[in-house]
Amino acid sequence: MECKLLYSLKYSYSILLKQVVPSPRVLSRSFVLSYKILGEGMTDPEEPPVFVFHGLLFNKRHWEGIGKTILNLTKRCVVVVDLRNHGDSPHLNSHKYEEQAADILHLFDKLGVTQASLIGHSIGGKAAMCVALSQPMRVAGLLVVDISPVSVSKQYQNNYPKVLAAMKAVTFKKPTTVTEARKEALTQLKDLVTDDFLLKTIVSNIKEKTDGTIGWSLNIDTLIRQFQHIVTFPQTMKVKKYYGPTLFVGGQLSEFIPPDDLIPIREMFPKAVITYINKTGHYLHHDDPRSFLEITISFIRKHHFKRTFKAHPAT
Structure with missing residues (x-):
């Protein structure tokens, strides 16, 4: 509306x-x-x-x-x-x-x-x-x-490509709920993403898709491929x-x-x-x-x- x-x-x-x-x-x-x-x-x-x-x-x-x-x-x-x-x-x-x-x-x-x-x-x-x-x-x-x-922040330029790559590598072991999938992702990402607020924010992007599968709502592939455009102006x-x-x-x-x-x-x-x-x-x-x-x-x-x-x- x-x-x-x-x-x-x-x-x-x-x-x-x-x-x-x-x-x-x-x-x-x-x-x-x-x-x-x-x-x-x-x-x-x-x-x-x-x-x-x-x-x-x-x-x-x-x-x-x-x-x-x-x-x-x-x-x-x-x-x-x-x-x-x-x-x-x-x-x-x-x-x-x-x-x-x-x-x-x-x-x-x-x-x-x-x-x-x-x-x-x-x-x-x-x-x-x-x-x-x-x-x-x-x-x-x-x-x-x-x-x-x-x-261009060095933190941004150095850390975020690693975070995006780790997100792409997350494996979901056929979770039956979004909650389970987020727990799996937390476990796999927590050693790299040490900021608790950022970690929880990242996994909140996991949702059930229109086809019934569970995964990232973010377009991780494009964000990785276009990262140089993201960090610059x-x-x-x-x-x-x-x-x-x-x-x-x-x-x-x-x-x-x-x-x-x-x-x-x-x-x-x-x-x-x-x-x-x-x-x-x-x-x-x-x-x-x-x-x-x-x-x-x-x-x-x-x-x-x-x-x-x-x-x-x-x-």
Whole structure:
């Protein structure tokens, strides 16, 4: 069931629709990302909806709790989304960020969304950045969680290929239930994945498929094959600019957003600000959800529909 708010935006903000023309590439797509709308009938139609994009090996379910809190405190419609090759979204042969941005823009078109605030963690942050850079008029504000478009984390580059390979190698001994399959995977992965939160998150991606078999909901083969595209940021996007409000939130104990990245980040996002949450790592929204939500909600409340959003700096 679609959210009435999202459809109403098409009519309430017809001026914006005339200014924003989706590219033919987006319109030609035959699939739509899986999503869940939070807050139907209890949100403010005068403010932009909030779209949330998860990180690598996560899915929309992992962000529902935070999404509901954002909804309750801001009265903004919140949409949690599965990126391609994750959750309930289609399995495809590519995982490039330009394509993920097109996936998201196609979802906007389907829902009648002219403009939204974006929150993205890890690879979801890179996808959100690409949306803002490719169609800035459609992004009211951008919050990027513990990922940089400049630096490549050694932890990411060295550890995640091993994790993906280990996931591919997991053998399911004909489990009769998803619970049994997850226990088998835990046993086989626990020596490599020592972070308990990440381990539990990974095995939560095991589910019963439409054909009745039990296995990974992730497209592990594509994620392995496309990993170099996952850890880097598209060069084609680095020459673009998004002049809207932009906040990078990093974990103090994480290496994903080095402070020295701020200057090159501002080449793409001139209004970017970086803030760090003390005693948190890459999964800062899990390590300190209270601080993360305080920062996030304060930032979102500043976003409003922009009928004449400037794609270039004021002169």
